[in-house]
Amino acid sequence: MFDLLVDYIRSGRIRLDKTKITHRVAYHDPCNYGRKSQELFGHGYYEEPRWILDQCISDWVDLFPAGGNQYCCGGGGGTLLTPYRDERIHYARRKMEQIKRTGAKMLVVPCHSCHGQIKAVAETYGMPDLRVKYLWEVVADILIID
Amino acid sequence: MIRYALVKNRSPVHAVKSVLEKMLSQKLVDAILAAARNPYSLLPMPTLFCDPGKMEGIDPLAPVAPFNAARQAAAVTKQPTGKRIALVLRPCEQRALIELVKLKQCSLENVILIGVECLGRLENQAYIQHASEVSDFTSVFYKNPDMQAEVTRACGVCEQFTPAGVDLTISLLGAPEGGVGITAETETGDTLITQLELAVADEPESRAAAVGKLLQGRIAARDALFKATVEKINHIEKFQELIATCLSCHSCRISCPVCYCKECVFITDIFAHPPETLLRRAMKRGAVKLPTDTTMFHLTRLAHMSHACVGCGHCSSVCPSNIPVADIFRTVAAQTQALFDYQPGRDISEPIPYLVFEEELSESSV
Amino acid sequence: METITKRYPSVIKEQAPLRPINSPVDLCMACGTCAAGCPLTGTKGFDPRKIVRLVLMGRDSELIDSKLPWLCTMCGKCEHACPMGINIANLIRAARGMVEREKVPGMIHKGVELGLKTGNNLGLPAEDFVFIIEDVGAELAETPGFSDFKIPVDKKGANLLHTLHNKLVNTQNEDLVHWWKIFHLAQEDWTIPSQNWEGVNWGLFSGDDDAMKTFIGRIVEHMEQLNISSLMYPE
């Protein structure tokens, strides 16, 4: 997926308008594309999404810690499908604090679970206006259509 | 267990004399060192007795001492002689002696320490004056509390007038007319009381009150002296002013019981300046006071000896220039001794502060 | 009389694959790294260190019977810093797999079963699915720049097979179009299968290896049937 986007952008098959998003955006590494991928396939997708964001947005920031040591959003491993809702929300507190501290209005994720979880808990952590977008959604939003 | 015995006689002096004579005649000791008047002097001098028949002028209670007898006591105990010697000393003399033991200048092996409760001493001239007027001035002195006004300044601020850490103590406070108390603090002392067949009694109730009252007055006087003296020496220029008339006679050092050096460094060549040095100093500064090095001398003595100062006051008594050497010493000593929690003469096993090396946090401090 | 403490062999340990460095659970020195790093430690008795210790003692049933394995997101942050490389997430997954299927909480196992039966975790029939996506596709075609957009369903010989997360098909239709836009502009040769389009493998969550293999097998089968070289899988 990342490789595909990188390929589209690098080869010029799609062109992006970097001026469209002006507010601050934060990026969240999902466990699956990072640690899990690193463990199973020997490569964690840390650099690729950041390269893509560089092409899309001028003011995007990382959460800390990020990459291999990032915090899980709390929605992974099927927890979105279990009845343990309170625990799931509690789990997210670290991640949400990080997001809050960046002052970002939008969080970009490349994962459906993270997307679902963060959207679901944002209000609980006092960020009802936080927008959560898929990485490819951001790309799709700023496509230059001839 | 402290045992108190009461000895009565014509006068306290006679009471003491009878006990000491008995010690010699019963051969409980081979010799006794005690202050005694001899045919040539009104002032009692330390005298070494072996014959009980020769003890006529003995008067260890006399309120006078031409010098601190610790050094004489050390002189007779420096090397082992195999003889048993009793030393009759004032508290300040006995404390100085303990310091000299620590400094390896003498030993207490085969020594019996007899301490005399001392209400103070008079300056030599004052004593001679009184003693020539009355026959038993010693008794008069002890009977008359007003005499306290005449003791030396050092004695007036002395709070350690009761001997501690001795085998036997001779005390007057609280004792009935013509009597002295003999207290045993050690096993040796206890045996002596038994051997001398002294009449063991309860300590008179009035004694504690008398001691307490005197102590209170002394402490107040001492603190006042410290306060006044600090004001006089808290700046080097004030200090120099105080000792300005020092003539470098070194009498204070000679009279000091704990200044134990064979030869003082201040009378060696190092301080015997050639004329060119004196002139050089004068040229550089325009004027130079002579004799030189007096400040250095007093400061050095304070540095070397203030931790061991027993406050006997002889340095002041002997000073021809009336410098209050003892006031200075006691005031400074109070601070150095407090710094190391050290009391000279308190305990023979207590190490001299500068011989203890405490490495920070090393095992020795466990 | 107290119960005698004993250590038993652990099935969980045997089932959890080792990490590349080949370090089994036995190496645990109870240092606390995992517990310190896990945001869930202390919540409802959850503590990765305790979980490892239980496995070490062979007290598998205590873990399997508890809800602890289901609280964990298997995010792997604990093991990321584990100095002994103990694969804690895999222990959890192995424990989940040993839970009796009907006791699996929530919709996970239901989804797996539906998926196995119908090809997607929602149990949606193929015609309904095609209807939904073509409806969304038609909407996109009304947007400027995408007038010639059409969803390629079951296109043989396409370059890229696109599977979908069921929630996009179910409730969040609006999020379907992002990739389509990109594909369209990039002039990608792509297709969506009408059957077995499920892009989420809940076998991963339930610890059910067999189900997981079946799901993957179906997709690979598809790709072979349609002669497609690449796969786009959302998870």
Add this chain to the structure above:
Amino acid sequence: MIKNTKILVVGAGISGIRSALDLAETGHRVCLIDKAPAMGGILSQLDHQFPDNHCGMCRMLPMIDRDNGQQFCLRKGLFHENIEILLSTEIISIEGNAGNLTVTISRRPQGVDPDRCTGCRDCESECNIEISDEFSAGFRKRKAIYLPTPHQIPNQRVIDWDTCSLCGACRDACPTGSIDLDNQPETLVLENIPAVIISTGVELYDPGHVDLYGFGHLPNVVTATAFERILSSSGPYQGRLFRPSDGKALKKIAWIQCVGSRNIMIGADYCSTACCMFAVKEALLASRKIGKDARTAIFYMDMRTFGRDFQRYKDRAEKDAGIRFVRCRVHSIEPAENDKDILISYIDSSGNPIDETFDMAVLSTGKNPEFQLPEFASREGVFTVNSARGFMDIQGAVISASVASEKAGRSVSKKGSALLQQRPEKLYFDAVCEEKPQLQIVLCTCGDFLKPVLDWDRIKAELKNMPGRIEIARIKMICDQNGWDEMIAMLRNTTANRLLLAACNPLVYLPRLKELSQETGIMPSLMEVINLRSMVDQATDLAFRTRAVLCELEMSIRRLFSHNPVEPALYPVSKSALIVGAGPAGLTAAISLAVRDFKVSLVEKTSRLGGNWSNIQSAESRETIRTLVTEVENHPLITIHSEAEVIQSFGNPGRFVTRIRSNNKDEKSLLHGVTILATGGRAAETTAYSYRKNNKITTLFELEERLQQPDFAVGSNATIVFIQCVDSREEPRNYCSRICCLKSLKAAITLREVYPQSQVYIFYRDIMTYGNSEQVYTQARRKGVMFIPYDLENKPRVRIESGRIMVEGSDPVLDEPVFFEADLVALATGIVPNPAADLVSIFNLKTTCDGFIREADSKWRPVDTGREGIFICGVGRSPSRANEAMDEGKAAAQRALRILSKDTMIASRHTARVRHVFCSLCETCMHVCPHGARYMDFELQRVQVDHAACQGCGVCAAGCPNSATIIESFEENGIMGAIEAAL
């Protein structure tokens, strides 16, 4: 090509310095190289060391034959006439055979001529390149021309060629033309190198490589080395505890242990050994500096307080300084909410998660797992110091360095290459005390630099006016060869018997005074060097400058005139050794000395050689000791006195007389030059945990022995429980015995291998597997041994119920009680020293409160005692493993060789003298002498000085109230004269 007979020591950290000095002091010539531009290694950055929290590096300096070198702070520099130092130098290759190696080295020029550089720093101000300074751990910036360590002597700059742009600004700015921008490295081929010692130390782990600690991202996360700089008064905040991000005064600091250590995921299956105590020390210093507001915490897994005095130090840190010890390995460090503080999440002892903010975190980084020794380190004839294999504490590094020097020295002397000729120089000078003092003053004008800035006529006139015979000469530049030759020629022609050299940095000239003395016949103790240049640089106006120079000159003149040297005391050395104790340490020391052709008398209390250890060792160690015993028994130079004890000993280093009594009757006197005490230890006894109440409750040592028996058996399903730290690491036996953990682990592994169905549990407080022995701990866990931590408040309990052994305890991890029915309980009781009170009083030494014989200095002089010539090794000194005890034996032998390799003991220039006429015999000097160099001569009734042991430190002179004791060359007349001149 350079023919060279020098032993090459590679790496000039403390190990390298120790090795170089060991060899130099035993008469070898040494070349000490380091790739860095400054000496000292990591220690140059550390100001404070355990146990007294001061630096004590100077304690490694030679203590006999001190005049062969300069007695300076070793962090500043090393000056010894047998040691040549090459900095910025690396080895390229080593070829050839043992004993005759050819070593190719590459030396980068320093860019600044040390003989000309005056340290004025003009070059630095002109340089426009600025980078982060390594010495200050990046807290400061430096230029491309810089001072690698601020305290080094001489303090000339070097050029960092990697960053220098060769612009030439510095060269143009230098007033003495000492800068050369030719940066071509020079390749030297050294032939006939008899041996090479590798003492390069190890690289430290870079925590920036992992994403866990935020190092590099969070400014308030620093390494322990960097924190050492913050603590240092020469550090970035002058020793005040501020933090880098915003200068806030530090109060709450956390130390994170095992960063890069004990982590098999990065290939670090080892413990870096020194970090635990390093952290405790830093926390203690920090707490002291901060005062009552200090909140310090150390996050650890096992507190490795395995050294003899470590546990008490740690306990004090905990109890007195309030340092918190938290047993939890930290997962990661994050910024706190305010983004300045840092957040650490951990679990407390009950397993509760806690988030705590700190002002700063200090990472205790260990050895870099990727670090590897160069290939040539394994060549024959190349000896590697253990501290170059793994991170070590100072004591370990110093001992291992001496072991390497012993091996190198042994290999060289076996090859027949002779030691240096002793003292080729003139020893006796004409009896100058009889002559009238006559002084030659040489004033260096530093080219033309000093001519205009001083009033030379006035100087000449005033010097003429001074009393005594004085000649004055001016030389343009004595630092260059012409000037030097000119001066020597002039001095040869004078009748002066004293010399005053007024030039620049005296430290440049002091090493050359000996040469000057040989050339001119003026005694070295009658020479002085003063720094004219620095005085000139400090003052602004001509008259004032001249006055300052005159004052300084007069001070030296007075000192020199009043100095009256006496002939040095000397006596012949007895070329034999007395070794007390024939355990592993004693036997090793005996062999080390015997193979170097020195006679050894080995005194053993029992009837058997090999020590207590032979009962309790593993098969492998037993074999080693057996071989050692055979070797000792068969060595012609070793005389064994078994069932013998020492009853009396006196004398000085090089000449001791000791009486021994054999078989309780025969007495004999031995004359020997050195004494090595290796009195050993034995298994501690216990009554704890129902020991002996059931034969299944044994000590660890007994179990080890039983494991060796062919009939040993426990049931195949047996439950075996080990209990560590029995009666140890708590008062009164508050030390770690160092051997028990490893022994328990090995026994547990054996049991698990023989009985795979068995249950093996180890109750422990802290597993003490420092260094590579950590691998045994890892292996034990891999083998299925279960570990249960306990603390003093919660010890396991053993009770016997109708013949069954029940062990109760609790597992803090699961927070549950544990309860075993044990088939075997092994108690790790540890070791105690053999009683040594008699020996200690005979040799006038000291013991610790636990009865171990105390060394002179636990870090820097671990095998020396307070008395020169008497050495100590093995368990009698400190608990140690067998291999460590044997290493100490070698190290002690190496120290002893310094004395044995000499024919005569000669007092150094500055030693104490007693003026008996003034002496009151108060013995103050004897009490305060830190070197045991004084004794009472009862026959003469005099205090005497042992001139070989006296270090001239002057404590005696300071303690003596009337200067009855003085230090040669520091007599009062001279000192008072100098003061007079300065007034």
